[in-house]
Amino acid sequence: MKAADVILEALKREGVDTIFGFPGGVLLSLYDAIYDSDIKHILARHEQGAGHAADGYARASGKVGVCLATSGPGATNLVTPIANAYMDSVPMVAITGQVSRHLIGLDSFQEADVTGITLPIVKHSYLVKDAAILPRIIREAFYIAGTGRPGPVVIDIPVDVTKEEMEYDPKVLPAMDLPGYKPTVKGHPKQVKEAARLIAKAERPMIYAGGGVITAEASHELRELALRGRIPVTTTLIGKGAFPEDHDLSMGMLGMHGTQYANYAMSRADLVIAVGVRFGDRVTGNIAAFAPEAKFIHVDLDPAEISKNVTVDVPIVGDAKKVLTDLLIEVEKLGLSPDSHLPWTEQVEGWKRDHPLVAKVSEDGEIIPEVAVRKIWEVSRGEAVVCTEVGQNQMWAALHYLSRHPRRFISSGGLGTMGFGFPAAIGAQVACPDALVLDIAGDGSFQMTIQELATAVQFCLPVKVCILNNQYLGMVRQWQELFWNKRYSQTCVECQPDFVKVAEAYGAEGYRATRTEELEEVLRTAFASDRPAVIDIRVKREANVFPMIPAGGSVHDMMEREP
Amino acid sequence: MKHTLSVLVENKPGVLTRVAGLFARRGFNIESLVVAETENPLVSRMTITVDEEDHTVEQVGKQLHKLINVLKITDLDPAGSVERELLLLKVKADAQSRSEIMQIVEIFRAKIVDVSSAVIIIEMTGTRDKVSAFMELMKPFGVVELMRTGRMAMSRGKRPT
Numbered sequence: 001m002k003a004a005d006v007i008l009e010a011l012k013r014e015g016v017d018t019i020f021g022f023p024g025g026v027l028l029s030l031y032d033a034i035y036d037s038d039i040k041h042i043l044a045r046h047e048q049g050a051g052h053a054a055d056g057y058a059r060a061s062g063k064v065g066v067c068l069a070t071s072g073p074g075a076t077n078l079v080t081p082i083a084n085a086y087m088d089s090v091p092m093v094a095i096t097g098q099v100s101r102h103l104i105g106l107d108s109f110q111e112a113d114v115t116g117i118t119l120p121i122v123k124h125s126y127l128v129k130d131a132a133i134l135p136r137i138i139r140e141a142f143y144i145a146g147t148g149r150p151g152p153v154v155i156d157i158p159v160d161v162t163k164e165e166m167e168y169d170p171k172v173l174p175a176m177d178l179p180g181y182k183p184t185v186k187g188h189p190k191q192v193k194e195a196a197r198l199i200a201k202a203e204r205p206m207i208y209a210g211g212g213v214i215t216a217e218a219s220h221e222l223r224e225l226a227l228r229g230r231i232p233v234t235t236t237l238i239g240k241g242a243f244p245e246d247h248d249l250s251m252g253m254l255g256m257h258g259t260q261y262a263n264y265a266m267s268r269a270d271l272v273i274a275v276g277v278r279f280g281d282r283v284t285g286n287i288a289a290f291a292p293e294a295k296f297i298h299v300d301l302d303p304a305e306i307s308k309n310v311t312v313d314v315p316i317v318g319d320a321k322k323v324l325t326d327l328l329i330e331v332e333k334l335g336l337s338p339d340s341h342l343p344w345t346e347q348v349e350g351w352k353r354d355h356p357l358v359a360k361v362s363e364d365g366e367i368i369p370e371v372a373v374r375k376i377w378e379v380s381r382g383e384a385v386v387c388t389e390v391g392q393n394q395m396w397a398a399l400h401y402l403s404r405h406p407r408r409f410i411s412s413g414g415l416g417t418m419g420f421g422f423p424a425a426i427g428a429q430v431a432c433p434d435a436l437v438l439d440i441a442g443d444g445s446f447q448m449t450i451q452e453l454a455t456a457v458q459f460c461l462p463v464k465v466c467i468l469n470n471q472y473l474g475m476v477r478q479w480q481e482l483f484w485n486k487r488y489s490q491t492c493v494e495c496q497p498d499f500v501k502v503a504e505a506y507g508a509e510g511y512r513a514t515r516t517e518e519l520e521e522v523l524r525t526a527f528a529s530d531r532p533a534v535i536d537i538r539v540k541r542e543a544n545v546f547p548m549i550p551a552g553g554s555v556h557d558m559m560e561r562e563p
Numbered sequence: 564m565k566h567t568l569s570v571l572v573e574n575k576p577g578v579l580t581r582v583a584g585l586f587a588r589r590g591f592n593i594e595s596l597v598v599a600e601t602e603n604p605l606v607s608r609m610t611i612t613v614d615e616e617d618h619t620v621e622q623v624g625k626q627l628h629k630l631i632n633v634l635k636i637t638d639l640d641p642a643g644s645v646e647r648e649l650l651l652l653k654v655k656a657d658a659q660s661r662s663e664i665m666q667i668v669e670i671f672r673a674k675i676v677d678v679s680s681a682v683i684i685i686e687m688t689g690t691r692d693k694v695s696a697f698m699e700l701m702k703p704f705g706v707v708e709l710m711r712t713g714r715m716a717m718s719r720g721k722r723p724t
Contacts, residue, residue, distance in 0.1 A: 119581060120588045124631045127577075144631060180573060180634045304625035307618075 003131040004033040004162045007095075009170055010138040011039060016066050018042060018057065018430055020050040024070020025110060026097035026159035042430060042459055045451040047074050049423040051081020052449070055090050056424030059410045060385055061431035062217070064091040064146045071097045072110030075156070076117065080417060082152045083121040087414025088238055089211060091150035093141050094118075100160040101129060114156045123151030131164035136174035143176060148183030149302040150215060183301065187318030187326060195273070195297045195314045196330030202271035204344040205231045206291075208254065208283075211238035211413070212276015212300055212320050214406040219243065221324035222275065228331060230338040230345045234262040236277055237394075238413040241403035246382070248349065252357070252402075255283035256549050257395040260355035260560060263547070265348045266291045267555040275299045276320045279309035280414070281551075289554035299323045357399055358561060362540065365515040369393075369468045369539040372519060373400035373440065376466055379523040384436040385410065385428045389421040389445030391475035393468045395545040397440040419448030422465055426452055429461040436464070436527060443469040443496055453506035456532035464526055465534045467499060470541045478544045482559075503534035512536040565594070566620045567646065567716045569724045570609040570627060571635040574600060578632045582609060585630065591615060591623050595713025606634065608724075612714045637724055639716050644724070646716040649686070650694045651676075655705035656683045664704060671697050682707055 001009075007030060011019070018040045023031045034041050044050035047069040054065030065085075069078045075096040085092040099108045115125045124144050126137050134157075141153040199205060213222050219242050226233050226249050233243040234251040243250055251262035266272065272294040277283070284290040287309060296312040298305075299320055306315040316323050359370035373396050376384075386401050388394040388411040403409040410428055412420040425439040439446075446467055456463050477491040500510030509531050513522040519537070526533040548559045572578045579598060586593050594612040601608050613620060624636050639646075656664050656678075664683065668675060673687030687697055691714055698709065718724040 115577065116580070119584050123629075178631060181631050302629070304622065304629055306625075308622060308625075 001166060001168045002029070002033065003134055003164045003166055004029040006131070006134055006166060006168045007138065007157070007162065008033050008037045008039060009168065010135045011066065013170065014138065014142040015063065019066045019068050020044055020053040020057070020427065021068030022047050022050050022070065022074060024074045024097060026071045026099060027068070029159065029162040030068070030097070042426070042455065044423065045454050046449065047077035048080055048419065049426070049449050049452040049455060051078045051094065052084065052417070052420050052423035053427035053430070053455075054092055054094075055081055055085050055420075056387060056410055056427030057431045058085075058090050058092055058427075059424070060407055060428035062407065063431075064093055064142050065427065066093050066095070068095045069097070070110070071099055071114070071159075072112045075114040076112055079117060079121070080415075082118055082154065084412055084415045084417045084420060085152040086121045086123070088412065089150050089215065090152070091146040092152040093145050094152055094154045096154060096156045097162075098127065098156045098158040101158045102160075104158065115154060118154050121152070122154050125154035125156070127156045128161055129158070131161045131166045134161070135168065136176065139174055140176050140178060144178070144181060148181075184303070184317050185301070185319040185322055187299065187316040187323035189326070191314055191316045192323060192326045193330055195316060196327055196334055198271055198295060198297060198314060199229060199231075199273065199327075199331055200334035200336050200340065203341060204269045205229065205271040205273060205341055206265055206269040206294075207231050207233040207243075208235075208266070208272050208274045208277055209233060209239045209242045210236040210275070210277030213239055213242040214276075216276065216301070216320035217406070218275070218321035218324050219406045221321055221328060224328055225324055225331070227338070228328065229336045229340050231273070231341065232265055232345065232348045234258070234266065236280070236283055236413070237398050237411055239276065240398060240409040240411075241406045244404045245402035246404060251348070251352065253398050256285065256551070257399065257545050257547065259357060259399065260547050260558065261348065261351035263549065263555045263558060264351045264355070269294045271295050271297070273297045274312075275324065276301075278305045284309065285549050286552050286554045289556070355560070358546075359400060361516055365517065367513065367516050367519065367537060367539045369396045369470070369543050370400050371516060372466075372468060372537050372539060373397055375519045376438065376440065376523060377401045379520060379527055380436055380438065384408070384438045385425075385432055387411065387421040387425040387428060387437070387439045389439065389441045390416045390418045391442050391445060391473065392470075392478065392543075392545050393440050393442040393445065393474070395475075396468065401440065418445040420445075422446060422449050422463070423452050425463040425465070426456055426461050429463050430459075437462075439463060439465045441465050441467045442474060443467050443471060443499070444473040444493060447496070450502065453503065453508050453532065453534070457507040461532060462530050463532050466523075467534065467536050468539050469499070469536050470539050470543065471496060472541060475545070477542075481542070481544070483550070499534050499536040509533040510536070512538070514538040564617065565612060565614050567639040567641070567644070567714055568611045568613065568620070568624065568627075569637045569639055569716060570611060570633060571601070572607050572609060573632040573634065574605050574607040575632060578607070579609075581630050581632060582627065585626055586623070589623070589626055591619065597713050597715050610713070610715050637718065639718060639724070643720075644716045644718045646690050646714055647688050648691050648694045648714050649688050649712040650697065650709065652685045652687070652698065652701060652709040653682050653707040654685065654701050655681060655707060657681065660704050664701070667697070667700050673697065
């Protein structure tokens with residue numbers, strides 16, 4: 001059997017049904033095999049699009065996403081998606097073509113040291129110099145990418161390797177050779193008991209949940225814990241949907257652009273139960289002033305996250321689902337009840353009531369971005385899979401599109417990649433063919449991967465791009481307004497294409513809304529269509545994202561609304 | 564504070580780059596690094612000396628653990644381990660100074676491994692402090708060139724490092 005066919009067989013055995021890729025010279029043998037394969041290949045229009053689509057597919061489905069790019073520039077175009085997946089712990093296998101073995105190291109045509117370039121941004125990587133080990137490498141790559149703290153794995157395969165003839169028996173499962181990889185899954189029982197004790201005796205506990213809860217599929221257990229003790233829950237951007245945001249215990253997102261009530265509650269909490277989070281700087285701000293009165297319980301699968309940014313009192317290394325299951329048993333024994341923290345719960349609810357998020361309709365009919373996002377939520381009944389770009393659009397979406405379920409809010413958190421949302425939405429639509437998939441976008445970000453409209457149209461993926469168009473690179477402009485004397489250096493992008501015409505030119509549908517009263521009708525029409533659509537929503541140009549805690553600040557520095 | 568990390572890794576291409584890259588990326592400074600095969604040809608040992616806060620070293624260890632090819636990490640306790648460094652030193656030695664140099668060599672249990680008309684090459688092993696002390700004493704004679712391997716260390720007692 002030819003090695004190229006073996007690669008596809010091995011991928012199938014890992015449960016791969018879709019590859020996002022872009023062909024090239026050194027991939028000819030592999031693409032020839034794809035021609036006859038029953039694995040679906042989604043042809044992106046740029047390797048970055050293929051990479052982010054695999055990312056979106058992985059986040060929406062929980063499976064390992066697979067992308068494929070040719071050697072040299074094809075592979076370097078995957079660098080951003082690989083880094084993005086690494087920062088947000090997304091399971092991904094990136095397969096790259098490489099020049100022939102005898103040409104490696106000679107600066108050959110379209111040669112790049114891909115395993116070298118991606119070294120700091122992968123969970124692991126392979127350069128396969130022998131076809132015989134391909135089945136084992138592919139099995140290991142999927143195992144590493146998808147277990148423990150997930151992450152991207154690169155498999156770089158020289159073209160001559162893909163052309164080799166080799167023995168392959170699909171019934172024989174190749175043995176893995178990973179003596180150094182043993183992800184811990186079960187939390188230490190003594191630590192779990194100690195955590196339960198702290199929870200039971202705390203007066204002002206808060207749950208701070210992140211992407212780890214979603215990865216571990218631990219939303220149910222998290223909700224049980226929150227309800228059992230009526231403990232308020234705040235989530236990170238990546239953790240959105242880990243707890244239903246329309247629940248009265250939900251405090252929404254915390255941190256730089258978090259809700260006032262989440263940040264107030266964190267600043268007064270005497271116990272923070274952190275689950276699947278990494279105390280990132282966008283969450284903590286000034287680390288010394290972060291939850292200053294609290295003890296910390298930190299549940300995470302990655303021991304390196306424990307006490308990396310804050311010193312924690314009760315570290316528990318383990319899978320969030322398993323640890324929370326054990327924790328529920330322990331708190332039950334200690335008699336944790338919904339009244340256990342009653343005055344606190346009432347105080348937090350008071351903050352939520354007194355400092356709500358604002359989305360006020362403008363009297364002159366101009367579309368306020370927050371109002372647009374809430375309208376999108378309403379028309380999609382809060383059930384869409386929402387991807388976002390990066391910047392103001394992302395924060396407005398995070399604050400105002402309440403997520404009810406895990407894997408329904410997909411955003412580039414750690415790396416903050418503009419241009420991520422649209423290809424990610426394409427991937428999510430492949431993973432969820434029957435769902436309404438939205439990309440809440442900015443005009444700046446969308447133009448970074450706008451070419452993927454061709455992909456959406458070709459593969460009949462009816463993604464709806466909702467551009468909150470303010471003709472600015474809005475988040476940077478906001479910082480320039482607030483901290484740089486309104487010197488809008490290079491952030492005014494009035495020169496932009498007619499997005500409606502662009503959409504139509506690609507064969508998608510284009511819509512525009514310029515006034516609040518038009519919004520609902522436009523959204524309904526676009527969402528009802530079975531074709532991809534771009535909705536150009538002209539919003540108030542200099543609207544800002546509030547609340548906001550400036551970088552490195554604390555809750556005391558919070559700007560609540562427009563000054 | 565100085566720490567000596569003894570790291571067992573799979574003996575595969577690229578592993579050194581992964582380890583060194585990790586140190587660079589996370590902003591940890593390597594003071595010395597010794598790498599060679601162990602009694603098991605599939606496994607190499609890296610002895611890495613770092614001068615960092617305890618908290619930082621703990622973080623280094625955890626990040627190293629995440630590398631798939633890293634098998635085991637030990638932060639060696641100086642009292643519970645034996646430490647050696649190898650030094651090769653080329654020093655100016657004329658008829659006058661030669662005997663004095665030889666005396667010092669004797670005291671430090673070093674060895675003269677090459678002699679020419681103007682210089683001699685000395686080999687010595689010892690702890691880092693001993694090696695440094697020896698180097699200080701050699702300086703006045705005129706050190707032409709010196710090489711040291713960096714620290715190797717092995718834990719005392721029955722348990723392997």
